[in-house]
Amino acid sequence: xxxxxxxxxxxxxxxxxxxxxxxxxxxxxxxxxxxxxxxxxxxxxxxxxxxxxxxxxxxxxxxxxxxxxxxxxxxxxxxxxxxxxxxxxxxxxxxxxxxxxxxxxxxxxxxxxxxxxxxxxxxxxxxxxxxxxxxxxxxxxxxxxxxxxxxxxxxxxxxxxxxxxxxxxxxxxxxxxxxxxxxxxxxxxxxxxxxxxxxxxxxxxxxxxxxxxxxxxxxxxxxxxxxxxxxxxxxxxxxxxxxxxxxxxxxxxxxxxxxxxxxxxxxxxxxxxxxxxxxxxxxxxxxxxxxxxxxxxxxxxxxxxxxxxxxxx
Amino acid sequence: xxxxxxxxxxxxxxxxxxxxxxxxxxxxxxxxxxxxxxxxxxxxxxxxxxxxxxxxxxxxxxxxxxxxxxxxxxxxxxxxxxxxxxxxxxxxxxxxxxxxxxxxxxxxxxxxxxxxxxxxxxxxxxxxxxxxxxxxxxxxxxxxxxxxxxxxxxxxxxxxxxxxxxxxxxxx
Numbered sequence: 234x235x236x237x238x239x240x241x242x243x244x245x246x247x248x249x250x251x252x253x254x255x256x257x258x259x260x261x262x263x264x265x266x267x268x269x270x271x272x273x274x275x276x277x278x279x280x281x282x283x284x285x286x287x288x289x290x291x292x293x294x295x296x297x298x299x300x301x302x303x304x305x306x307x308x309x310x311x312x313x314x315x316x317x318x319x320x321x322x323x324x325x326x327x328x329x330x331x332x333x334x335x336x337x338x339x340x341x342x343x344x345x346x347x348x349x350x351x352x353x354x355x356x357x358x359x360x361x362x363x364x365x366x367x368x369x370x371x372x373x374x375x376x377x378x379x380x381x382x383x384x385x386x387x388x389x390x391x392x393x394x395x396x397x398x399x400x401x402x403x404x405x406x407x408x409x410x411x412x413x414x415x416x417x418x419x420x421x422x423x424x425x426x427x428x429x430x431x432x433x434x435x436x437x438x439x440x441x442x443x444x445x446x447x448x449x450x451x452x453x454x455x456x457x458x459x460x461x462x463x464x465x466x467x468x469x470x471x472x473x474x475x476x477x478x479x480x481x482x483x484x485x486x487x488x489x490x491x492x493x494x495x496x497x498x499x500x501x502x503x504x505x506x507x508x509x510x511x512x513x514x515x516x517x518x519x520x521x522x523x524x525x526x527x528x529x530x531x532x533x534x535x536x537x538x539x540x541x542x543x544x545x546x
Numbered sequence: 547x548x549x550x551x552x553x554x555x556x557x558x559x560x561x562x563x564x565x566x567x568x569x570x571x572x573x574x575x576x577x578x579x580x581x582x583x584x585x586x587x588x589x590x591x592x593x594x595x596x597x598x599x600x601x602x603x604x605x606x607x608x609x610x611x612x613x614x615x616x617x618x619x620x621x622x623x624x625x626x627x628x629x630x631x632x633x634x635x636x637x638x639x640x641x642x643x644x645x646x647x648x649x650x651x652x653x654x655x656x657x658x659x660x661x662x663x664x665x666x667x668x669x670x671x672x673x674x675x676x677x678x679x680x681x682x683x684x685x686x687x688x689x690x691x692x693x694x695x696x697x698x699x700x701x702x703x704x705x706x707x708x709x710x711x712x713x714x715x716x717x718x
Contacts, residue, residue: 236713243662244677247663247682249572249575250574251574253570253574254584254588257588258570260592261596262563264592274603
């Protein structure tokens with residue numbers, strides 16, 4: 234081989250392929266595993282997770298941020314701050330879940346503002362809340378008890394004596410005090426008094442006789458008031474009777490339950506005695522049959538309770 | 547073959563075996579000539595196809611699969627050679643002797659091609675890599691320089707030296 238040309242020819246003549254002396258595929262197969270997870274997919278997934286986490290952090294931060302808008306424009310409103318409107322009004326933005334309009338002559342304090350809980354104390358005056366959020370996220374404390382938002386629009390007024398008047402126009406509110414509660418669906422109102430005396434919810438369209446009787450019961454809880462309520466209640470007032478049943482005893486309760494079941498027959502598995510005994514499961518299941526109510530409990534739990542009542546009965 | 551590539555990209559190992567069977571001889575030839583060692587060449591062959599499997603999602607099909615895996619083979623061998631070059635043995639080989647001891651002629655292998663393969667295998671590493679890349683794989687000096695991280699002129703010098711050593715070896 235004397236020169237480069239001869240060498241080049243020899244190199245060009247070399248085969249471009251050489252069969253491996255051994256089959257390397259089994260070793261390769263063992264090294265690559267059973268399934269390849271594309272790196273791009275992993276990267277995309279990690280990116281998506283990172284973006285989601287960042288979005289969640291931002292959402293959580295914004296979800297706990299309140300704003301107040303009034304004469305002086307809009308500014309952040311932090312826990313511990315008060316709003317006292319005097320002759321003016323104000324609008325509070327409740328994180329990302331809704332708004333609270335504050336009427337004149339109102340005093341309120343923001344107790345807690347976080348993505349998981351919003352708590353306002355209404356000392357005196359009137360607020361109009363419009364909340365779109367999961368239940369129990371927005372709470373207003375008053376001298377007469379606590380209004381727990383269950384996803385709704387409502388007006389809450391506290392007078393100088395500490396009485397709280399609530400009027401629900403959408404969704405429903407649970408008014409709670411000392412372990413008791415009143416469920417107030419849309420189209421109903423109630424008056425709560427300091428000292429753990431929760432008023433009966435009454436429908437906006439209730440006849441005057443019923444309104445007077447409820448006002449009397451809220452003040453005195455007399456047998457005459459109970460009799461007047463059972464006499465004046467219509468089918469649409471079943472919610473009022475349902476609450477009344479829970480606050481009466483003995484023959485008074487019998488009269489209320491009989492009137493209620495006459496107006497709205499309970500589900501077949503609920504026995505009269507369970508209602509007279511104040512059985513919580515029976516009462517909550519009955520609630521779902523009443524006009525204008527929303528389910529207190531999820532459907533799957535209702536099904537379980539129906540089954541339990543059938544077995545127990 | 548396109549179907550095999552598509553299925554392999556989706557994670558089908560059996561389809562990837564089809565690709566391996568089709569391209570292993572070409573890849574093995576590169577690995578063997580550039581490493582100059584049959585045992586290393588087998589390991590490199592495995593490494594190349596494992597890397598190809600891991601990078602399949604990045605293969606867009608703009609080029610043929612064979613060209614793509616060939617490029618992986620060249621890079622894999624060069625990476626392996628760089629690691630090997632850190633060893634004293636390689637440094638001594640490149641700095642000192644003009645050539646490795648020529649392997650014994652195998653009985654029954656009297657052809658010129660076999661002599662040439664043996665002579666290539668015996669070249670010093672850098673000279674061998676430049677010769678294989680330039681004279682066999684068809685890269686120009688600029689490309690060879692880029693791949694090996696050397697100047698174009700240095701590539702030419704190594705090629706000159708490789709050819710001289712080859713001629714000398716084959717004249718024995």
